Every structure is written in structure tokens, then in C-alpha cells.
Amino acid sequence: MKVGVVTFPGSxxxxxxxxAVEVCGGDxxxxxxxxxxxxxxxxxxxxxxxxYGDYLRCGAVAHRxxxxxxxxxFARDGGPxxxxxxxxxxxxxxxxxxxxxxxxxxxxxxxxxxxxxxxxRDTPWTRGFADAGPVSVPIKNGEGRYxxxxxxxxxxxxxxxxxxxxxxxxxxxxxxxxxxxxxNEAGNVVGLMPHPEHAVDALLWAGDEARPxxxxxxxxxxxx
Amino acid sequence: MSDAPTFPANETLxxxxxxxxxxxxxxxxxxxxxxxxxxxxxxxxxxxGMYSVMWSxxxxxxxxxxxxxxxxxxxxxxxxxxxxxxxVVDVGDDLAVSxxxxxxxxxxxxxxxxxxxxxxxxxLRDIFTMGARPIAVMDPLRFGxxxxxxxxxxxxxxxxxxxxxxxxxxxxxxxxxxxxxxxxETVFDPRYAGNPLVNVLAIGVMRKDRLQLAKxxxxxxxxxxxxxxxxxxxxGGASVLASQEFDEGLEAKxxxxxVGDPFAxxxxxxxxxxxxxxxxxxxxxxxxxxxxxxxxSELASAASMGMDVDLDKVHLREASxxxxxxxxxxxxxxxxxxxxxxDLDDVLAVADKWGVPASxxxxxxxxxxxxxxxxxxxxxxxxxxxxxxxGPTYNRPMQRPxxxxxxxxxxxxxxxxxxxxxxxxxxxxxxxxFLAGPNLASARWVTEQYDSIVQGGTVLGPxxxxxxxxxxxxxxxxxxxxxxxxxxxxELDPREGTRRVVAEAFRNVACxxxxxxxxxxxxxxxxxxxxxxxxxxAESIAGMREACETLSVPVTGGNVSLYxxxxxxxxxxxxxxxxxxxxxxxxxxxxxxxGLGFQDEGDVVFMIGAPTAPGLAGSALQYHLDLPLGGTLLxxxxxxEAALGEVLHVAxxxxxxxxxxxxxxxxxxxxxxxxxxxxxxxxTFSAVEGVDDVQALFSESPGxxxxxxASRNVRAFAQLCQDAEVPLRDAGTVxxxxxxxxxxxxxxxxxxxxxxxxxxxxxxx
Numbered sequence: 001m002k003v004g005v006v007t008f009p010g011s012x013x014x015x016x017x018x019x020a021v022e023v024c025g026g027d028x029x030x031x032x033x034x035x036x037x038x039x040x041x042x043x044x045x046x047x048x049x050x051x052y053g054d055y056l057r058c059g060a061v062a063h064r065x066x067x068x069x070x071x072x073x074f075a076r077d078g079g080p081x082x083x084x085x086x087x088x089x090x091x092x093x094x095x096x097x098x099x100x101x102x103x104x105x106x107x108x109x110x111x112x113x114x115x116x117x118x119x120x121r122d123t124p125w126t127r128g129f130a131d132a133g134p135v136s137v138p139i140k141n142g143e144g145r146y147x148x149x150x151x152x153x154x155x156x157x158x159x160x161x162x163x164x165x166x167x168x169x170x171x172x173x174x175x176x177x178x179x180x181x182x183x184n185e186a187g188n189v190v191g192l193m194p195h196p197e198h199a200v201d202a203l204l205w206a207g208d209e210a211r212p213x214x215x216x217x218x219x220x221x222x223x224x
Numbered sequence: 225m226s227d228a229p230t231f232p233a234n235e236t237l238x239x240x241x242x243x244x245x246x247x248x249x250x251x252x253x254x255x256x257x258x259x260x261x262x263x264x265x266x267x268x269x270x271x272x273g274m275y276s277v278m279w280s281x282x283x284x285x286x287x288x289x290x291x292x293x294x295x296x297x298x299x300x301x302x303x304x305x306x307x308x309x310x311x312v313v314d315v316g317d318d319l320a321v322s323x324x325x326x327x328x329x330x331x332x333x334x335x336x337x338x339x340x341x342x343x344x345x346x347x348l349r350d351i352f353t354m355g356a357r358p359i360a361v362m363d364p365l366r367f368g369x370x371x372x373x374x375x376x377x378x379x380x381x382x383x384x385x386x387x388x389x390x391x392x393x394x395x396x397x398x399x400x401x402x403x404x405x406x407x408x409e410t411v412f413d414p415r416y417a418g419n420p421l422v423n424v425l426a427i428g429v430m431r432k433d434r435l436q437l438a439k440x441x442x443x444x445x446x447x448x449x450x451x452x453x454x455x456x457x458x459x460g461g462a463s464v465l466a467s468q469e470f471d472e473g474l475e476a477k478x479x480x481x482x483v484g485d486p487f488a489x490x491x492x493x494x495x496x497x498x499x500x501x502x503x504x505x506x507x508x509x510x511x512x513x514x515x516x517x518x519x520x521s522e523l524a525s526a527a528s529m530g531m532d533v534d535l536d537k538v539h540l541r542e543a544s545x546x547x548x549x550x551x552x553x554x555x556x557x558x559x560x561x562x563x564x565x566x567d568l569d570d571v572l573a574v575a576d577k578w579g580v581p582a583s584x585x586x587x588x589x590x591x592x593x594x595x596x597x598x599x600x601x602x603x604x605x606x607x608x609x610x611x612x613x614x615g616p617t618y619n620r621p622m623q624r625p626x627x628x629x630x631x632x633x634x635x636x637x638x639x640x641x642x643x644x645x646x647x648x649x650x651x652x653x654x655x656x657x658f659l660a661g662p663n664l665a666s667a668r669w670v671t672e673q674y675d676s677i678v679q680g681g682t683v684l685g686p687x688x689x690x691x692x693x694x695x696x697x698x699x700x701x702x703x704x705x706x707x708x709x710x711x712x713x714x715e716l717d718p719r720e721g722t723r724r725v726v727a728e729a730f731r732n733v734a735c736x737x738x739x740x741x742x743x744x745x746x747x748x749x750x751x752x753x754x755x756x757x758x759x760x761x762a763e764s765i766a767g768m769r770e771a772c773e774t775l776s777v778p779v780t781g782g783n784v785s786l787y788x789x790x791x792x793x794x795x796x797x798x799x800x801x802x803x804x805x806x807x808x809x810x811x812x813x814x815x816x817x818x819g820l821g822f823q824d825e826g827d828v829v830f831m832i833g834a835p836t837a838p839g840l841a842g843s844a845l846q847y848h849l850d851l852p853l854g855g856t857l858l859x860x861x862x863x864x865e866a867a868l869g870e871v872l873h874v875a876x877x878x879x880x881x882x883x884x885x886x887x888x889x890x891x892x893x894x895x896x897x898x899x900x901x902x903x904x905x906x907x908t909f910s911a912v913e914g915v916d917d918v919q920a921l922f923s924e925s926p927g928x929x930x931x932x933x934a935s936r937n938v939r940a941f942a943q944l945c946q947d948a949e950v951p952l953r954d955a956g957t958v959x960x961x962x963x964x965x966x967x968x969x970x971x972x973x974x975x976x977x978x979x980x981x982x983x984x985x986x987x988x989x
Contacts, residue, residue, distance in 0.1 A: 009579055010487050012402030016680040048678075050400040053487025106989075109395050109673045140399070140675045198677045203695070203815055205685050206677050 001218040004031040004041035006071070006087075008062045012049030013197060017084065020197035021045070024214035033065040043080040043124070043217060044071055046087025048140075048195055058101060058143050059089035068094055080124040080217065081189045085141055088181070088191030097184055097191045098156070099148035104141070105174025111140035113206060115167035116180055116194060120160050123183050125190045128216015134167045135209040137194040144193040146175035146182075156182055164192050235268040235547070235603045242266050249276035255616055262610045270596065270604045273548035274517040274611060281786055283513050284615030287752040288784045291765040295779045296772050302742060302780055303435065309350040309510060310428075311780020312435060313742050315810050317699045320432045322356040325364075325425040325707070325746040325806045327785035331482070332422040336389025340422050341397035341484040345556050347426040348403065349510035352493050353559065355436035355500050356428025358401075359679055360694045363394050363408035363424050364707045364746070364804045365670075368417025370987045371662050377418035377790060384988055386420055393484075394424070395673040400486035401493070404682050405674035406692025408707055410984075412662045413847070415711065415800050418790030423746045425707055425806045429696050434500050438509040440523040440531060440562055440588045445506050447520070447531065447586035448568070450575055451492050451558035454515070455541030457482045459552050488557040488580075495578035496559060504571050507562040517551040517611065519560040520586065521594050524608035531608065533586035535598045547598045562588065625756035631716050636841040636855025637919070644917045644968075655921075655969055656979045658848050659897050664890045665983035666901070683817045687902065690735035690886055695814040702814035706732035706807055709748075710889075711800025712842035712853055718760045719767035720857040721842075722803050724926050726771035727865045728888060729807040734869035735884040735929060737818045737876025738809030743772050745782035745805055750798025752786045760801040761786075768803065774862040775869070777807055816876045820885040821903030827882050827932040827958040829907060830941075832950055833868045834861055834927030836892075836912045838919055844890040845922040860926040864950070868929060871948045875931075880941045882932040882958075891922040893965065895930050897976050900963050906973045908964045909956030917968055932958050 003021045007014045007030050018028035031038055038044060051062035062068075068090075075081045075096055083091035091097040104110055115134035118126055129135070148156070153176055156162050164181030171178045173193070181192025196210035230236075237245065239260075246256040249272065259267060259275050267275065281287060297305040303320055304312035310324035328343025344361060351358045367387050373380035398405050403426070440447075499505045507527075509519040516538070524531040535550050545553075563571045568584065575582035589595075594611065596604040607614075642649020658664065671686035683702055684693040691706035708729040714721035726743070733740040745768065750757040772779055788799040811817055822829075840846055841855025875881050883903065887895045892912065900906045912920040933941045945952040963971045 010400075010490055012490075012678050013680075016678070019680055049402060050487065050490075053400060053485070053490075055487065108392075109399055109675075111675050111677070112668075112672050138677055140677065142399075195677070198680060201680070203683060204677070204680065205682055205688055 001026045001043065002041050003028050003043045003045060004038050005045045005047055006031045006033060006067060008033045008051035008065060010049055010051045010053055011047050013084065013195065014047040014049065017045045017047040017197040020200045020214050021218065023200055024211055024218055026214065026218035031067060033067050036066050036070055038070045038074055044074060046083040046090050048085035048087060051086055051090065059086060059093040062090045063093035072096060075189050078186065078188050082125050083191035084195055084197060085193055088193055091189065091191045096189050097182060098152050099146055101143050102145040102147050103143050104145055109142040110172045111138065112172065113138050114172055114194060115170045117165045117167055119165055120163045120183065123163060123187045123190050124217055125213050126163060126216065128212030136207055137196055137199045137210050138206040139172055139194045141193055144173040146179045148176065153177055159185060161185065163190055229602065229605060231268045231603060232601050235270060237266055237269060239266045242272055246272055246276060250280060251276050255279060258616065263606060268604055270548045270551055271606055273552050274604065277514040277552050278517060278611045279615040283518065285784055286616045286618050287620050287786060288761065289617050290619050291762050294765060295769050297778050297780065299776065299778050302778055304780065306779060306781045309353045309438065311742060311744060312354055313780065313808065314432065315701060315703065317701055318432050319696055319699060320430055320435060321703055321808065322351050322354040322428045322430065323425065323705065323744055323806065323808050324350050324781045325423055325744045325804065326350065326783040327746050327748060328422045328424065329419060329748065329785050329788055332390050333386065333420055336386045337393040337396065338483050340390040340393030342482045342556055343422055343424045344394055344397040345484045345486065345489050346512050347424045348401065348489060351426045351428035352496055353436065353438065353508055353510040354428065355434045356430040357497055358403045358426050358428045359681060360406045360427040360692060361398050361403050361424060362406055362692060362705060362707050364709055365390060365408065366411045366413065366416040366421035366802065368414050369412040369662060372414060378414055383417060387988055390420065390422055391670050391673055397484050397486045399675045401490045402678050404676050404678050405686065406676060406682060406694060407686045409709065410667045410670050413711065413800065419788045419799050421748050421802060423804050425705065425744065427703060427705055436500060436505065436508050438523055439507045439527040440529045441527045442506055442564065443588055443590055444565060445562045445588040446565055446568055446584050447533065448561045448563060448571055448582050449538060449558065449585045450495065450561055450580055450582050452485060452488050452555055453539045453541040453581065454550055454553045455555045456545060456549055456553065457555055459549055459554065482554050482556050484556050491578045491580050492557055492559060495575055495580045498574050499561065499571060504567045505561050505563055509560050511558040511560060513554060515551065515553045515555065521608045521611040523560065523562065524594055525612035528592055530589040530591040530593045531586050532589050532595045535596060537583050537585045539581055539583045547603050620752055620758045621755045622759040622762050623755035624759050631854045632856055634852060634854025636846060637838040639840060639845060639849055639851060639918065641918050651969060652971065655893060655971065656975060659894060659976060660979035660983050661848050662983055662987060663844055664894050666980045667984065668981065669984035669988060683814055684736060684819055689817065689819045690732035690884065691738065693736055693811065693817045700814055702811040702817060704733050704736045704738035704809040704811060707804055708732065709802050709804035711802040713857060714764060714802060715800040715853065716842050716855065717857045718763035718801050720859055722764040722767035723771045723862065724857065724860045725803060725805050726768055726775065727860045727862060727926055728886065729805040730775050730777060730865060730869055731886045731929065733807045733809035734872040735818065735886055737816045737873060738811045739873045740775065740777050740807050740809040740869060743777045743779045743805060743807050745779060745803055747782065747784045748788055748799065748802040748804065749786050750789045751796065757798055764801060764803050771862060775866055818876050818881045818884045820899055821883055822899045822905050822907060822932050822958045823882040823903055824934065825905065825959040827934055828938050829909060829930060829932050829956040829958060830952050831928055831930050831955040832871065832945055832952045833929050834864050834925065835951065836915050836919060836923055836928065837925040839923035839925030843922065843924045858925065864927050867948050867950050868927065871945055871950045872929065875941055875944055878940065880933060880937045882934055884929055884931045887928040887930060889924060891924055893921045896963055897980065899930065900973055901977045901980060905958060906960050906963045907956050907958040908966065910954060910966050911968055921965065921968060930955060
């Protein structure tokens with residue numbers, strides 16, 4: 001399983017995402033923002049960070065990068081795509097996922113571990129979880145408050161597109177209905193604000209409870 | 225000089241006018257005379273601007289140099305010591321680690337967000353200028369106390385504004401540039417209300433052979449200016465030039481505070497690291513204070529070469545900038561790199577790949593002069609060394625301040641604490657209130673605003689251990705780093721206070737299991753032209769020398785910040801003398817790292833090291849009780865500290881420790897509260913013998929560490945202490961949800977957690 005990790009100018013967690021794939025048994029390659037092809041990869045991660053400095057609006061510049069056309073095609077063909085934090089914001093800006101990420105309710109950047117309930121284990125990114133958890137995964141962002149209108153939220157709930165929810169009382173940013181991560185209708189495109197790539201190593205303070213996201217992806221046969 | 229060169233009319237000054245302008249720019253009369261003697265003629269406007277900045281205290285260390293020279297700087301593993309952009313130590317595995325601390329105090333008072341943000345940006349550039357990827361930052365911060373609302377600068381509203389801005393600035397820059405924040409300090413004391421201390425430490429790692437030097441060694445190499453366009457920001461004292469002679473009114477009123485662009489810095493970091501990887505660079509220097517003037521003269525001076533620089537090639541934000549403005553601009557996120565003309569196309573291609581603007585601005589030439597041109601005409605021609613290295617040096621007068629006598633006459637060791645020693649009152653409530661004070665409360669409100677996990681190496685983040693620990697990329701080794709300062713101790717006794725501060729940083733690094741290697745210092749003091757302040761400085765350096773020598777942690781660099789004073793009612797009040805010490809240590813195996821939180825029911829608790837001694841002079845208890853600062857500091861036993869450090873390092877390597885936490889600010893009760901809340905488990909502890917109950921709970925006497933050990937390892941640990949002649953005393957057992965010090969206090973873990981957790985949010989949100 002070869003996973004491409006996109007590097008935009010200002011991506012920060014791209015090497016961490018590559019490493020997470022590798023420690024969980026996959027191969028990782030860099031995908032450059034200015035390219036127009038994703039190459040022969042089996043899955044794609046849009047990593048966290050501050051693409052283009054988050055200037056203008058988080059993800060607003062990155063979603064117009066040359067590589068995004070190829071990623072939209074890859075997603076339309078059913079290829080697994082994961083957006084983490086800034087990557088989630090880019091996917092929302094690109095229209096590959098519904099909704100938007102607003103400033104945290106407390107108007108401050110928040111970095112800490114949160115408990116996540118895995119509500120949908122039928123996506124390529126969550127099939128590795130044995131149960132709904134909760135799992136402890138770190139969050140670190142200033143604009144992580146998931147927002148969509150009520151009709152969209154209702155549809156997400158009805159279709160099982162809410163993939164991750166903050167455990168009761170652990171919503172760090174005021175996200176609507178405690179939503180931490182969602183998927184598209186087909187289930188192959190997933191976005192979440194917490195950082196699973198930082199929870200794959202028991203030695204580090206954020207622990208390793210998010211490993212199933214990557215082991216589940218790489219151990220299954222290539223999805224495309 | 226018989227054939228004095230001619231310069232353009234707008235650069236030419238009369239001797240009288242140049243002397244006058246020099247004075248306004250801060251050049252003393254004798255300094256101006258030296259400058260004229262060096263040049264053999266009257267300086268041009270540009271030259272005067274450059275010398276005034278480069279010979280300033282900030283750039284030339286003219287008051288501190290004679291003292292700094294006495295510090296120990298060498299060890300077998302020190303690859304680069306003071307004088308370069310940052311110190312570098314060999315950490316094995318073919319890796320080298322660069323680290324340094326710097327201050328951004330005054331800008332952070334004027335404009336807290338940008339002051340702090342550009343402080344982070346500046347120290348990161350020092351690190352990647354050396355060839356290293358920045359892997360961690362730490363931020364020792366000192367503010368006024370917002371829990372003590374007062375008049376003027378003491379107003380809680382002003383302090384909130386400063387603290388909020390500084391914390392957002394440190395986070396805004398560090399989070400965006402992608403370097404984890406692994407700790408620091410947050411100290412509140414009215415003495416910093418009008419002059420906050422914003423110090424930032426950064427750590428970087430590189431392959432040993434990739435170490436870069438700031439030297440222009442090869443004639444014909446070209447100088448490439450990389451990064452942001454040069455603008456009129458941060459022109460400091462040189463702006464006087466504008467207001468005196470060239471200004472039509474508006475320019476002079478522009479703010480001097482630089483504005484940071486962390487996105488530009490991130491791209492600059494990646495571009496520079498790729499240039500190093502591909503071996504395309506012959507020398508590199510960052511642009512901090514004094515911008516182009518500083519970087520060109522330092523590169524040339526370091527190799528005894530000359531440089532020819534064309535200011536017309538500099539990419540500018542405003543085309544109308546005067547030459548001296550271009551030279552002295554402190555626009556952020558810029559580097560000056562030297563490369564062979566053969567590699568120039570490759571260098572420019574790397575810059576273009578990362579979207580970093582680049583322009584070729586100069587050439588390395590024979591000789592030792594820096595020649596600057598504008599519009600085809602020479603506007604400055606001076607010996608590079610005279611600008612970079614031959615600035616003035618002063619041995620300023622020193623005098624022990626009269627106020628020392630008052631401090632020494634105070635009996636600090638017998639304060640009245642409610643419920644102790646026959647004093648009426650509720651000890652339980654007092655202790656909870658004490659632990660909830662801003663200096664002892666949880667710093668999570670601050671640290672959660674910083675990304676502490678990016679780059680995937682953070683083993684111990686803020687509040688998790690006595691030092692931050694990051695694993696080195698591609699290796700199983702880890703570095704630990706702690707920063708410590710204690711202005712109240714140093715005000716009472718700068719020499720002993722500084723010895724203690726070094727010992728504390730050393731101990732903190734040892735507590736996480738690392739072997740302390742080297743020191744960086746940020747010396748925050750008042751006005752050096754006052755003999756009392758100079759005495760404090762000299763005494764502090766003397767104490768630092770003793771401690772760094774005995775503990776074998778040589779100084780590899782740092783920063784001096786003087787003139788930290790506030791005018792109050794016409795009188796100048798100095799900050800507490802605050803040398804902040806950063807010590808770097810090494811763990812051969814990252815998994816050996818020891819946190820400060822208690823772990824498991826039944827673990828045995830010991831206090832190891834020096835006996836508990838009277839230690840309330842300058843303490844958190846003295847502050848909490850609002851007693852006048854005073855008392856005498858008993859000397860720290862440095863030999864004991866060294867032995868204690870060795871025991872902690874070896875015990876960690878052998879996996880004997882569940883937790884380790886030094887007894888520092890707030891004494892034993894604060895130490896136990898921190899280890900209990902961090903671990904989510906309390907314990908039953910015995911009171912310290914040989915001292916009264918107040919000392920038992922609150923003494924800050926140095927050299928003590930509380931460790932917890934699994935019962936199966938107790939014998940081995942005790943043997944280790946015995947062999948090293950480090951005293952070990954039973955101190956209790958881990959377990960339960962209460963913090964009990966037998967016969968004295970019995971606190972619920974939940975009430976302690978609640979008390980410590982809410983303080984800063986309540987004061988600052």
C-alpha cells in the first residue's frame with residue numbers, strides 16, 4: 001500500500017503523516033503541491049499545518065493548488081483520501097466534504113488530547129478500529145469548530161457520515177453536534193480535526209491509540 | 225588621508241554635523257572619535273547609521289564582554305561556543321544539536337503580539353543558520369502579577385493585554401512555523417509589570433558534517449539575499465537620522481516594531497535546509513539587529529575578507545528607501561547566503577521551488593573592506609572588522625548597592641503561617657490558596673495555546689517532566705532542556721542566586737534522566753551605567769562561572785538584555801536581576817525519559833540529595849504572604865548537585881525511576897501537589913525531620929529531588945544512592961486520591977487539581 005502525502009507550502013505535519021504510514025506498515029511518498037498528477041499511489045493524505053500561512057482563510061489558497069484537480073479525480077474514482085486538520089479544511093474548501101471549520105469557540109489555539117468516539121468504522125480509514133472507542137487523539141488548531149447548516153448536519157447523521165465525535169464533555173472547540181470528523185457519501189474521503197498521525201507511538205506523550213487508522217488502511221487490499 | 229574618497233552629496237556630512245548626529249544615535253563622543261580614527265575621515269550618513277547600530281549595547285555587548293569572557297566555554301563535545309549564532313554540541317550518532325536563548329523584552333512591552341512573535345522568529349533563524357532544523361522552542365516569560373491589580377503599569381488590565389498578546393504571539397509564530405513548544409516558565413511579579421521578560425530558547429538538530437559557518441572565505445563567491453523584501457520596519461535608533469535631516473514628517477513616526485511572517489520563515493527554513501543538504505552554500509548569516517550592515521560585515525570579518533555590496537540589487541518593499549534605511553532595516557525572515565558563482569543557478573532554483581524571493585547583492589573580494597554602493601556610487605567603504613568585531617569595550621564601574629543591607633537584615637525564615645507553629649488559622653485553606661497562586665498554578669492555560677507535538681518527537685511536553693524531552697529524528701536519542709530563572713533570589717544575592725539557578729536547571733535536566741551537557745544564558749538586567757546594576761551583573765556572572773565549572777556545563781552562547789528598567793515617579797526602577805539559564809542534556813535512549821507525575825499505587829517515595837535547610841528567603845511563601853523581599857540565601861552544595869545528577873541519570877538508564885521532580889518554588893508541598901496532579905494519583909508522605917513545620921512544607925532550599933520507585937527496584941536504587949554518597953530519606957508511598965503530609969495537611973487530589981487548574985483562565989480569559 002503506497003500512500004501519498006501532499007506537501008503544500010506551509011504544511012507542517014506532512015513528514016509525521018508519512019512516518020505514521022510507515023510505522024504502521026505502509027509505504028509513504030511525498031506528493032508536491034505544484035504537480036498535476038498524484039502518481040501511482042493507493043491513498044492520499046492531506047496533512048496538517050498552515051498551508052500558505054492560513055492567510056486569507058484556512059485552506060482557501062491550498063484548494064486551488066495544481067495538485068487538487070488530480071486529488072478530486074482520485075477521490076471521484078473512489079480512492080481513499082484523508083484530510084487531517086488543515087487537510088480537512090482544504091477538503092471542505094474544495095467541496096470534497098461538506099461544511100466548514102470556524103474559529104474555536106474559545107477564540108484560542110488549543111493543543112491537548114481529546115477522547116474520540118469512532119462512529120463509522122466502514123471507511124478505509126476507520127475499518128481498523130475494533131470498536132467505537134473512545135480513543136485518545138491530540139488536537140491542535142485555532143480553527144477547528146465544525147459548522148454546517150442544520151439540514152446538512154441532519155443528512156450527515158442520517159447517512160452515517162459522522163465518522164468521529166468528541167466524547168461527551170470533551171468538545172474542545174464548539175463543533176456542531178460534537179463532530180470531530182466526517183466522510184463523503186461514498187465514505188472514501190474522510191476529514192477530521194484531531195491528529196491521528198501524532199498518536200501512533202507509545203513513547204511520545206500523545207500515545208498510540210490512533211494506530212488502527214493507518215494499520216487498517218495498509219493491511220487491507222488496495223482499495224482502488 | 226591625503227586622497228579622501230568623495231561620496232554622493234546626500235551621504236556627505238561635516239565633522240560637526242556627524243558628531244552631533246552620532247550623539248543623537250547613541251554614539252558617545254569618544255566612540256565617534258574612534259570611528260573617525262578608524263576611517264581616517266568623517267563618516268558618511270550610511271556609515272554613521274551602521275556604526276551607531278553595530279556599536280550599540282545590543283550588538284556589541286560593550287558593557288558585558290569583559291565579564292562574559294570569564295565564563296567556561298569548553299568541553300570535548302562542544303563543537304561551537306559563544307560568538308557564533310548559536311552553540312553546537314556533539315550528541316553522538318553522527319548528530320549535532322544547536323541551542324540558544326534570546327530575549328525580546330522591550331518590543332514585547334510596546335507591541336506584545338509582534339514582539340513575542342518576532343522573538344521566536346529570530347531565535348529560530350539563529351538555529352537554522354547553523355545548519356540545524358529547529359526541533360523545539362521553550363519560552364521563559366515574566367510579567368506583572370494580574371492577581372495584584374494596581375495603578376499605572378500594575379493595572380491588571382494592562383498585564384492581561386501584555387500576557388495575552390505575548391502568549392498569542394509565541395503561539396502564533398511557533399505554531400505556524402511548525403516547531404513544538406516543549407516548556408518554559410511563566411512567572412508573575414509586579415517588578416516585571418513595566419518591563420516584561422520574553423525570552424525564547426530554540427533547539428535544532430543536524431548531521432554533524434552539515435554544520436554551517438558564517439564566513440566569507442572564497443574570493444568571487446556571490447552573496448544572495450534570501451527571504452522577505454527589505455522594508456522600513458525596525459530601523460531602531462537610526463530613525464533619528466530621518467527626523468533630523470531627511471524627513472518630510474511622516475517617516476519618522478513609523479513604528480519601530482518589526483512584524484513577523486511565520487509562513488515566510490517556514491519557507492525560508494525549508495529552502496535553507498535543502499541548500500545545506502545539497503551542499504550549495506559556502507557561508508550563511510541571518511539578519512537580525514542591524515540587518516544587512518551586520519550580516520555583510522560579520523561574514524567578511526569572520527574570514528578576514530572584503531565584500532562588495534550593491535544596494536540597488538536588494539529587493540525592497542519601498543523603492544524610495546534611503547541607503548542607511550536599507551542597511552539598518554530589521555525586516556524579518558531574511559538570510560544572506562554565500563555560494564560559488566557556479567552554484568548560483570541551483571541556489572536560485574531552490575529558492576524559487578520554495579517561493580523564497582532571492583537577489584544577488586554582492587561579491588566576496590580580496591582585502592578586508594566592506595564597500596557599499598547605491599546608484600553606482602560608493603556610499604560606504606570601511607574595514608569590516610571595525611564594524612563587526614572592534615566595537616568599544618567598557619569595564620564599567622561597579623558598586624554593591626546599599627539596599628543589600630536591608631535585605632540581609634530581614635529574618636525570612638520564621639514567617640507566620642495560619643495553622644502552623646501556634647498561629648491561628650486554617651492551614652488546609654491556606655495551602656489550597658497558596659497552590660492556586662499564579663506562580664504555582666497550572667500553566668496549562670498558556671501551554672495549551674502552543675503546538676507541543678508537531679514533528680513527532682515530543683516525549684515530555686510542557687508540565688510533564690522537569691525538563692522538556694524531544695527524540696532526535698532518525699535516532700533513538702533524545703535531548704532534554706530546562707530553563708530556569710529566579711529574579712527574587714538574584715536580587716537578594718546575585719552570585720548565590722545565579723549559582724542556585726544554574727543548579728536548578730541542571731537538576732531539572734537530570735530529573736528527566738538526561739546527562740546535562742551545556743548551558744545557554746539570557747542575562748536580563750537593568751541599566752549597566754548604574755554601578756549597582758553592573759555589580760549585580762558581575763556578581764551573577766561570577767556565580768554562573770562557579771556553577772557551570774563545577775557542574776561541567778560550559779556556556780555555549782546566549783544573549784544579554786540590559787536597560788530593563790521602568791520609570792516610576794521620575795525614578796528608575798530596575799527589574800529583578802534575572803539571568804535565565806537553559807541547560808541541554810542528552811538521553812542515549814529516549815525511552816529512559818522520566819516524567820514528574822506519580823505512577824502506581826504502592827510506589828515508594830524518597831527525597832534524595834541535600835537535607836532540607838532554611839530556605840524561605842525570596843521564596844514563593846514570602847511572596848504569597850506579601851512580606852518584603854529579604855533574607856539570606858544559604859549556599860547551594862554544587863558537589864552534591866553533581867552527584868545527585870549522576871544518580872538520577874544512571875537510575876533512569878537502569879529503569880529504576882517512576883517519577884522524579886525537584887523541590888523548587890513552593891517547597892515540598894508544591895512538589896507533591898505537582899507530582900500528584902500530573903499523575904492523577906496522590907500519596908501519603910512523611911514530614912521532613914530536623915526543621916520546623918513551615919520549613920518542612922515551604923522551604924526552597926536547593927539540592928532536593930522527590931522520586932518514586934517501584935517496590936521491586938527500591939533495593940537497587942538505594943544502593944545506587946549509597947555508592948554515590950547521595951543521602952536518601954523515606955518520604956512516603958504513592959496511592960489514593962489524597963495528598964497527605966502526616967501530621968500537617970490532608971488535601972483531596974480533586975480540590976488541589978481544581979485550585980491549580982482554574983487560576984490563569986480566571987485571571988486572563
